[in-house]
Amino acid sequence: MDEKDLLLLHLLEENSRLGAEELAAMTEISPADVKCRIAELENERIIRRYATVVDWEKAGDGEVSAIIELKVSPERDFGYDRIAERIARFNQVRALRLITGAYDLQLVVTGKNMQDVARFVSEHIAPMDRIRETATHIIMKTYKENGDSFFEREGAERLPYSF
Amino acid sequence: MRDFISERARAIPPSGIRKFFDLALSMEGVISLGVGEPDFATPWNICESGIYSIEQGGTSYTSNRGLKPLLEALSRYLREHYSLAYAPESELIITTGVSEALDIAIRAVVNPGDEVLVTEPIYVSYPPCVTLAGGRAVPVPCPADGQFRLKPDCLMEKVTGKSKVLIINFPNNPTGAVMRREDLKGIADIVTDHDLLLISDEVYAELTYDGSHVSPAAIGDLHERTITLNGFSKAYAMTGWRIGYLCAPRELCDAALKIHQYVMLCAPAMAQVAALEAIRNGEEEKDRMVREYRVRRNLFVEALNRIGLECHVPEGAFYAFPSVEGTGLSDTEFAEQLLKEERVAVVPGSVFGDGAAGHLRCAYAVSRKDLGEAVLRMERFMGRLKA
Incomplete structure (x- = not known):
C-alpha cells in the first residue's frame, strides 16, 4: 500500500466507473500499473465490491429501512462474533456493527413495509438465543448516505471571470 | 466642472477582460475556466465557526493587527510548515485578503x-498597485522555455540603480510555475547584492503538487528584507471571507500596520474566527481539495497537449497556461472565438502582460464533469481550426 494505491482507492470510492486509462492520467502512473494495482487490491479484499449509491425514496421504491439495536449476552470464547455471523447471514440485514453504549449490536434492516420489518425482527432476530432486548427505529428519511448528501442545493453564483 | 479624476487613477488601466465578462454574462451554458478561485464551498466546520461567532455577538472591530489567537496560530503554522519565524505580536498583520496585504506592503516601501x-506573466493587481503608490512597475520576463520560473540572468537585465523592490508570486498565477530551492538561491543573491526588498505573494503555497513549497524568507539572509504575503482564500476555499496576512520584520510591519489601521481598520471579525478554525482543523479538508486539484491538473494538462494546445505541467496553483502558437490565432482571438462558438471562457494571456501573450490561462478549479465537457468543446474548436 503506497500513496498511489490510496489515491486509487479514494478515486474509485467516489466513482467506481473510472477506467484504467483515465485513472492512469489522474494518478501519474501507467494504465498497466493501474490494472495491476487494482487487481491486487481486489485480491486482498481491500476493494470489497463496486456499488451504486441510490436514492430509493426518489426512485419511488417503497422499501422501509430500520435501525435495530440489540442487547446480546456474549459467548464464552467467542464474544459477539458467532451470533453476529448468524445475524449477518440474513439478506434483510444490510449492515451490522458492534457498538459501545446501552446496546451491543446495531443492524440496518430493510423490508417491503413496516410490518415486514417488524415481522423479521420478531420472528428471526428477537427469538435468537442470547438476544436479551431489541429496539427498533424506523428510518423516516435519509439525508445523507455514504458521504453523499441528498439535499438539492443551488450553487452560489460565481463570476465568469476573476483573477 | 473640473476634471476630478486623479492622475494616478487615470494612469491605471480598466480590467483587461471587461468585454469578455459582459459577453459571458449574456450567454447561457458557459463553462468558465476563467475563474481564479476554488469551486469548492468553504468546508462546513469553518463556515460553522463563522456563523457561531456571529450568533455569539462577535460582530465588532478587532484590534488593528487581528485576533490574538489567530496571530499566534499563524505564527506557529508558518514556523512548522515553512520554517518562517514571525512574532505574532509584532511581525504579523491580518488583512482583508492578500489584495490588501499587497497594497499596504507596496505603499509601505515605494517612493515616487x-x-x-x-x-511577467504578471498577476493583474501588481502594476496598478505600484502605480497608485507612485512607483514604476518593470516587468521581468519569465518565459515558457524556462517553465515560467524567474531566472537570475533575466532579473539582472532589469535591475537598475532605481530598482527598490522585487515582487514574486510562486506558485504562480497565471502559469502555475513554482520556484525550487535552488532557483530561489540565485535570486536571493541578486536581491541581497543590490539591496532590494522582496515582496513574496505565496497565496498558492498550499497548492504545490510536486515537492513542497519553499518560502523565500526562509532562505539565507532574505528574512530581513522580505515581506511575505499569504492568505486563506485558495487553500481553504475562502475567497469570499477576505482573510489574508502580511508578515515582515518589525520595522516594515509597523509601517504597513499604520496604513492598514487608517484604510482598513481591521479584517472582518467573523471571518478571522473562521480562519482560526481553518488553521486549527482545516488540514484534512485542505488535503482533500489539493488531492482533487492535482487529479484534475493531470487530466486537463494531458488533454490540452492531446488536442494540440501545448502546455507545460504546472506544479502549483490551479492554472494551466497552454500556448496557442500554431493555431493561427492570437490569444485574444482564440479566447473570444472559443467563448462565442463553444461557450468556454478562458483568459487570454496578454491580460498578464505583453510577455504572456500567445497563451491562455485556464483555471481547472471546476468539477471534473465540467472540465471534461470543456475539453470536448475545446477539442471540437481545435478540430475546426485545423480543418
Whole structure:
C-alpha cells in the first residue's frame, strides 16, 4: 500500500466507473500499473465490491429501512462474533456493527413495509438465543448516505471571470 | 466642472477582460475556466465557526493587527510548515485578503520614482498597485522555455540603480510555475547584492503538487528584507471571507500596520474566527481539495497537449497556461472565438502582460464533469481550426 494505491482507492470510492486509462492520467502512473494495482487490491479484499449509491425514496421504491439495536449476552470464547455471523447471514440485514453504549449490536434492516420489518425482527432476530432486548427505529428519511448528501442545493453564483 | 479624476487613477488601466465578462454574462451554458478561485464551498466546520461567532455577538472591530489567537496560530503554522519565524505580536498583520496585504506592503516601501520589478506573466493587481503608490512597475520576463520560473540572468537585465523592490508570486498565477530551492538561491543573491526588498505573494503555497513549497524568507539572509504575503482564500476555499496576512520584520510591519489601521481598520471579525478554525482543523479538508486539484491538473494538462494546445505541467496553483502558437490565432482571438462558438471562457494571456501573450490561462478549479465537457468543446474548436 503506497500513496498511489490510496489515491486509487479514494478515486474509485467516489466513482467506481473510472477506467484504467483515465485513472492512469489522474494518478501519474501507467494504465498497466493501474490494472495491476487494482487487481491486487481486489485480491486482498481491500476493494470489497463496486456499488451504486441510490436514492430509493426518489426512485419511488417503497422499501422501509430500520435501525435495530440489540442487547446480546456474549459467548464464552467467542464474544459477539458467532451470533453476529448468524445475524449477518440474513439478506434483510444490510449492515451490522458492534457498538459501545446501552446496546451491543446495531443492524440496518430493510423490508417491503413496516410490518415486514417488524415481522423479521420478531420472528428471526428477537427469538435468537442470547438476544436479551431489541429496539427498533424506523428510518423516516435519509439525508445523507455514504458521504453523499441528498439535499438539492443551488450553487452560489460565481463570476465568469476573476483573477 | 473640473476634471476630478486623479492622475494616478487615470494612469491605471480598466480590467483587461471587461468585454469578455459582459459577453459571458449574456450567454447561457458557459463553462468558465476563467475563474481564479476554488469551486469548492468553504468546508462546513469553518463556515460553522463563522456563523457561531456571529450568533455569539462577535460582530465588532478587532484590534488593528487581528485576533490574538489567530496571530499566534499563524505564527506557529508558518514556523512548522515553512520554517518562517514571525512574532505574532509584532511581525504579523491580518488583512482583508492578500489584495490588501499587497497594497499596504507596496505603499509601505515605494517612493515616487522607485522601480518595482515584477515577474511577467504578471498577476493583474501588481502594476496598478505600484502605480497608485507612485512607483514604476518593470516587468521581468519569465518565459515558457524556462517553465515560467524567474531566472537570475533575466532579473539582472532589469535591475537598475532605481530598482527598490522585487515582487514574486510562486506558485504562480497565471502559469502555475513554482520556484525550487535552488532557483530561489540565485535570486536571493541578486536581491541581497543590490539591496532590494522582496515582496513574496505565496497565496498558492498550499497548492504545490510536486515537492513542497519553499518560502523565500526562509532562505539565507532574505528574512530581513522580505515581506511575505499569504492568505486563506485558495487553500481553504475562502475567497469570499477576505482573510489574508502580511508578515515582515518589525520595522516594515509597523509601517504597513499604520496604513492598514487608517484604510482598513481591521479584517472582518467573523471571518478571522473562521480562519482560526481553518488553521486549527482545516488540514484534512485542505488535503482533500489539493488531492482533487492535482487529479484534475493531470487530466486537463494531458488533454490540452492531446488536442494540440501545448502546455507545460504546472506544479502549483490551479492554472494551466497552454500556448496557442500554431493555431493561427492570437490569444485574444482564440479566447473570444472559443467563448462565442463553444461557450468556454478562458483568459487570454496578454491580460498578464505583453510577455504572456500567445497563451491562455485556464483555471481547472471546476468539477471534473465540467472540465471534461470543456475539453470536448475545446477539442471540437481545435478540430475546426485545423480543418
